[in-house]
Amino acid sequence: MQLAQKAAKEKYALVIGYGGDGTLNALLNGTMYAQGKGAVADIPGGTFNVWAKAIEMPDDPVKAALTLVDSEPRSLDLGHIEATSLTSANNSKDVWQPAPNGKKSKKSKESTKTRHYFLLNVGIGLDAAIMAHISKPLKYRVGPLAFDLAAAKEFPRQRPFPVELQQTDDKGNVTAHWRGDVWEAYVSKVPLFAGAVNIEPGSRADDGLLYVTLITANSPLKTIGQAVSLLTQHKPDRNVTTYFRGTHFSLRIPASIDIHVDGSAVKPEELLSKAEQRALQQTNDPEQMLVDYHFDARPKALHVAVPRTYAGPLFEKTSQKGNTSPQEQLLLAEQQPANAPQQSHPQSEEQPPILQKAAYNIEVIGSIAPQGKQPTTIVAGKFKKQDTDEVQVLAVRVNKRTQVLNKAGEHVPSARLLALQEGQTILAEGKKTKRGVIKATRVRLAD
Template sequence: MTGGGTIRYDGHVTKAALIVNAQSRSGARACSHAEDLLLALDVPLHAVHPLRDASRLVEVVEGAVEDGHDLVVLGGGDGTVSSVVDVLAHREVPMGLLPLGTANDFARTMHIPADLDGACRTIARGHVVDVDLGRCGGNFYVNRASAGLGAAVAQHMSPVLKRRVGPLAYPVATARALRRHRPFAATLEFPDGDHATMELTDLLQISVANGRYFGGGQLAAADAGIDDAMLDVSVLHNGSPLRLLSMARELRTGSTTDSSLVTHVRTGSVVVNTDEELPINVDGELVANTPQRFSVARNALHVVAPPTWTDGG
């Protein structure tokens, strides 16, 4: 399937699998309701997997593809999506998404409705589009990878915190991470030769965004897209609490104007070296460490999107 091709359940998709991360914020109560909705909408479900053990997601998605399912309907949040895109990348099986997580930034990028009924209608009546994936070494991701504060935030997030405060878990975890943050130094190298090497000190965070949104609705850039073959790199410099608060407000608008606290770069590939090895947060999960190369996997993932989604999102 290629971008823009309409899903039709009269032959193109004949065997769908519903796989739900029942540990996600609303997954436990959503699986059976989604099954009923999808069947009522004539989606040909042949397998339903409500998973209480999130570590089995990759195994079950891989099994669904190997068993000949030509549509995988995935229920979960951004971490759930990111954990299985390595299985679906560069394969002809599209992914339908039920956004059941805390932030659901990938669903926001793809204009997929937040309510379960709307998401199921999108799967039944939408069209398939091709989107880029980011690559952090050998790991694919949909939204953003980050080192520094972003990785510390991931360490302070927990299922209990997400259940208790929902989207407010991000600012709560960020406040906790800031109290323990130690500034670091980094070198950014650009293998494509589109920018000069950058030597940076006293840093708070380096993030490399593939998608349009991350962190509960924060814009990577006002004109960021998930199919533009580019990464949006944001370097956050350390500063006083008051200046950091001002910077956070500015970043939520997607501003790419450089300042004393923020440096923006758009590129197809970047190598991040830090003065000491740092963990990297990839869509909410710590899966790699610096030094690391980030790049774009062009049109690597097929996703069922609503008619409102066009090139660039």
């Protein structure tokens, strides 16, 4: 989070996080605290990355980086969470005064070390308890299976808890009120949770709304039915689920209930004022203390890099720029003028050009031709040093000044590079920068 704040203050145009949903959340929080105007981007890593999967980013980090080369910034909404008060269950009123909509409460100072903003959802209850008690060493060793093991351990300990909800409009008028017992409460910005569960199919990342899902506590039979629905159909059973949607919500829940923000556990003390933190620490029964959480939708709060080819249902508004598939990229590139520089002086087969500068034998991982004023092709691949057998990942930059040759030494369009398959090899000649980019003057296809 601190690194993201520093990058935003230094006005970087693009800041990339490599990790899971928690890493991306820290990145966007740091950017928001620094009031950064650049875009944030995501390379999937960690145990799981729901957002990267949702926008169809490749799992392989090199292929994901290639995809980011041809991405575009999209304006996304964020959710914001704030703890506005702490009260005793014995002294709480039937109706409480929510925080001013869209603004921080006057008595609380927002800490720039706490996760107040979310891109995916805030979970309250069972799944947050699992997140809070999951074994990190086990998570890094067995991945998502650690979540299932923690769920099997935590589920018998969990009990329904009381929730009181108020929904307000932009003027602070109460438009909905609900009270009851739930197993789980979600405040979501996008429909997916845990990569598969579709919490609210109608939600979009740019619709300016928050979606509240309350999985209500009913009979044991209905509770089992809800679990089956989540596991088999990847969505809540609507018969035992209550839904709300809007821009401002307040939820009052016991201080003992766990919460998570985009998959990262957050304790109530992290969101409360220092005086309320001390009061909570001094109480003997956290279940009798109630925390008022206030949620706001922050429309168009952040620019996030999204693959140009993405055309899924995550956004309400379509991309302003045309999406092109890799096949369309190849077709467009092949339509270059016949007098392109690399084709203007063909060499004879009897005298193939000799590679005289430093040459790198590259095993191809992937290639892409990002849209832009200057036609450029990027080929990413592996290079093994002969003296040490060390394998590096390098990027080969091909522009209009680069000669592209086939195996026989004949000039061919640079569009041929887009047809390369993973595992094929090329010989790239040119200067390699410290960042592993070969500014190619000549590229020769091996096949």
